[in-house]
Amino acid sequence: MGQTHVPVVSVEQEQALGPMVIVCEHASNHIPPEWGGLGLTADERRSHIAWDPGALGLARGLARRLSAPLVHANVSRLVYDLNRPPHAPGAMAAKSEVYRIPGNEELSPEVRLSRTEAVYLPFHDALRALIARRCATGPLPVIVTVHSFTPMWFGTPRRVEFGVIHDADDRLARAVVAEAEARTGLSVGLNEPYSAADGVAHTLRLQATPCGLLNVMLEIRNDLITTPQAEEAMADLLAPVLKAALARVENGMGEN
């Protein structure tokens, strides 16, 4: 907060040599002053509707342990949700769970265009450039997006602790589920608490699927990663899961 000209996207460990690329679209709840606060209270700006709490810390922990580059956003999903295409109502949501987003109601085409140009294009161009460079020189990168979800949704508690979501290619996601069940005590769900059919896998669809890259979207229940210590502990738990899952797919054990 306070900084006016935060870049929309940051790339950390760009030269790291591991096979994975970690992506965190909902890393930040920062609303740059030019978007006027969107009419939210301070509590709303700190809540899960503005970002995925804990996701950036976990993503950084995974990136360090896996020697992976990390591409993350520095702007709230309520300005532009980078995991949605520009025509999706959820790209600039006027409502999220039980909350109204006054600054997103009845947006003009001009505002939708300016947010698409200011946030969506630079983020996905930077991510694509990093992925394309690795594709050009090899080996092919593996795309892992890191998210968190709220434990209560419309007043109902969610049982699942670790959701694993895939786009068209489900190989890595199924291997992650198998390894997480074998190696952790987490309650794991494939395509929970939602799936690509709900329109939540745009980054995988845009960045991984067109080039045939292995991919998975990780969803951690955010009450499990509320402190830096908890984020690190979760990274300790999940980094070996990801490594083993990738080895499983590369050895053909992930085939149906």
Next chain:
Amino acid sequence: MGQTHVPVVSVEQEQALGPMVIVCEHASNHIPPEWGGLGLTADERRSHIAWDPGALGLARGLARRLSAPLVHANVSRLVYDLNRPPHAPGAMAAKSEVYRIPGNEELSPEVRLSRTEAVYLPFHDALRALIARRCATGPLPVIVTVHSFTPMWFGTPRRVEFGVIHDADDRLARAVVAEAEARTGLSVGLNEPYSAADGVAHTLRLQATPCGLLNVMLEIRNDLITTPQAEEAMADLLAPVLKAALARVENGMGEN
């Protein structure tokens, strides 16, 4: 030729208000001097291995008739084939039909990287920006790529005159085939002379499919578009086919 700093990509009629976006990846046989001519003879540089002869003229003719923006390349497909991802051998082909491309043999990762950064990224970033802007403001654009193919392939004549290729969503392609058969005397083939399964639909897969945009790849046999007059005549023939095909899909007549 002769010009050193031709931009990799040109956008014509950027503000045109029609529903389609015309794309011509193989519009040019220009090999910028920094790539050293690739060891080709002048005849080879003029042949179908370096570009899609006639495709740019046809694409311009269609763009004018359909009030569509046109995004086209200004660099030979032998420097970088924009319809291939960076890891595809065909992105910087060392062999094309019966021709060796000496300057593309045993390319180092550094050269593959520099061509990807110099050609692939700026072309597809520009195309994506144009598409994303239209998605943000609506209506959703329809992606039409324009190619030509050689009438003789490894010494065998190709019968088909107009090939229509699709990626995952075949609705527009099937409607184009139906309208072309009804409205023209051309020999039309669905997924001929090759199909997405041959890895030739990268632009559709990268630019249209992730956003659920209607799309089609048009392939005209290049002996039918060897002069500006022939390109214009083909545009006269195909523009009404595209218009009618889109209307057919939008009216639900293209559903299976």
